Amino acid sequence: DIMVTQTPLSLSVTPGQPASISCKSTQSLLHSDGKTYMYWYLQKPDQPPQLLIYEVSIRFSEVPERFSGSGSGTDFTLKISRVEAEDVGVYYCMQSVQFPYTFGQGTKLEIK
Amino acid sequence: QVQLQQWGAGLLKPSETLSLTCAVYGGSFTDYFWSWIRQSPGKGLEWIGEISYRGVTNYNPSLKSRVTMLADASKNQFSLTLTSVTAADTGVYYCARGGRPRIWGQGTPVTVSS
Numbered sequence: 001d002i003m004v005t006q007t008p009l010s011l012s013v014t015p016g017q018p019a020s021i022s023c024k025s026t027q028s029l030l031h032s033d034g035k036t037y038m039y040w041y042l043q044k045p046d047q048p049p050q051l052l053i054y055e056v057s058i059r060f061s062e063v064p065e066r067f068s069g070s071g072s073g074t075d076f077t078l079k080i081s082r083v084e085a086e087d088v089g090v091y092y093c094m095q096s097v098q099f100p101y102t103f104g105q106g107t108k109l110e111i112k
Numbered sequence: 113q114v115q116l117q118q119w120g121a122g123l124l125k126p127s128e129t130l131s132l133t134c135a136v137y138g139g140s141f142t143d144y145f146w147s148w149i150r151q152s153p154g155k156g157l158e159w160i161g162e163i164s165y166r167g168v169t170n171y172n173p174s175l176k177s178r179v180t181m182l183a184d185a186s187k188n189q190f191s192l193t194l195t196s197v198t199a200a201d202t203g204v205y206y207c208a209r210g211g212r213p214r215i216w217g218q219g220t221p222v223t224v225s226s
Contacts, residue, residue: 037212039212048206048216048217048218048219049157049206049213049216050216051213051214051215054212054214060214092156092157094157094159094212096211096212099170099172099173100159100161100171100172100173100174101159101211101212102159103156103157103158103159105156106156106157
């Protein structure tokens, strides 16, 4: 299985400040179809995960522009340009280039 | 606006069979794969597998011997069966649209305890 490792595991951010989460995979996430299958989710308290970013950098429907994804190969980053109170929760990355799809351990973001 | 409504037994004894169903409201059932994911304190998020409306499946090898997924396009529903459960199968089970999940159901807590 492809392992994905997130850092940091927790993050405390002042509202209005940026935040960044890293995800590294043990194999390249570049598929033979030319797409790179890195997904980012946010799980708010007591809710299911919600998709933020797919295929490295494409924001899902209605996701605010302050969320952005970047990276290639095995190294990926989720950035929040200016953190808001509603961004609290646990962020997960997921690789879906190869079965079984696998998730990172999660990064808990809290507001200072 | 697509909505996924899931249900099933939430308390099982070891060796019993877990059965969950997910109904899809709004949107196409035949245009997507559908998946199951579970979340436990010990293992985090774990992708269980996916199924198409035609019944094409891909399972996580770690669960493959115990998992069956079925799809019923006439009802816009799909289901998960996991046999011989143990305490390690305790967690919240989610259904989702997409083999690469994009829209998630609310989750069904499942506890396996004697």
